[in-house]
Amino acid sequence: MTPVIALVGRPNVGKSTLFNRLTRSRDALVADFPGLTRDRKYGNGMLGDKVYTVIDTGGISGDEEGIDAAMAEQSLAAIDEADIVLFMVDARAGLMPADQAIANHLRVNQKKTWLVVNKTDGLEEHSAMGDFWSLGLGDPWPIAAAHGRNVSTLIDVVLEPF
Numbered sequence: 001m002t003p004v005i006a007l008v009g010r011p012n013v014g015k016s017t018l019f020n021r022l023t024r025s026r027d028a029l030v031a032d033f034p035g036l037t038r039d040r041k042y043g044n045g046m047l048g049d050k051v052y053t054v055i056d057t058g059g060i061s062g063d064e065e066g067i068d069a070a071m072a073e074q075s076l077a078a079i080d081e082a083d084i085v086l087f088m089v090d091a092r093a094g095l096m097p098a099d100q101a102i103a104n105h106l107r108v109n110q111k112k113t114w115l116v117v118n119k120t121d122g123l124e125e126h127s128a129m130g131d132f133w134s135l136g137l138g139d140p141w142p143i144a145a146a147h148g149r150n151v152s153t154l155i156d157v158v159l160e161p162f
């Protein structure tokens, strides 16, 4: 069975950028403003001899309060469909209240979740991890989706059980 990886997180953290890198497609729109990806988007990728499916989501608003408001239906659906959840946060923005709300949901979810800190390009890795430890989702993984930093290492580890 092909493992399914869901990309979730606030708007603008780099989910579509990572989706494009993982699927080598330009189909997922990437833009400088939040909320552009309105529906779930599916793509396939391959690392070594392992094939995987990636789901891009756009539906978690950083402006709302409470987990029910903060997690849009499509993101919850993507998590349900996934074997692996990559929860993305933004090293440049730092820890935001909406990150905390999403983390609270993911911590009680049974899905294997990885905390991925994006946009670490130009930042010293340890300080880029900042407060993200406090989310209680284990070791943060520093990446730069736009440049590929650490991306294949992460996917290699994530796919190991499959």
Ligand code: GDP
Residues within 6 Å of the ligand: 010, 011, 012, 013, 014, 015, 016, 017, 018, 029, 030, 031, 032, 033, 034, 035, 036, 037, 118, 119, 120, 121, 143, 144, 145, 146, 147
């Ligand atoms: P999404 O809303 O989570 O899908 O975020 P996008 O993939 O649309 O990216 C939002 C913005 O962050 C865009 O301007 C991207 O170019 C930028 N971005 C994405 N990944 C990186 C990265 O690794 N480093 C930097 N510096 N910017 C990034």
Ligand code: MG
Residues within 6 Å of the ligand: 015, 016, 017, 029, 036, 037, 057, 058
């Ligand atoms: Mg997007």
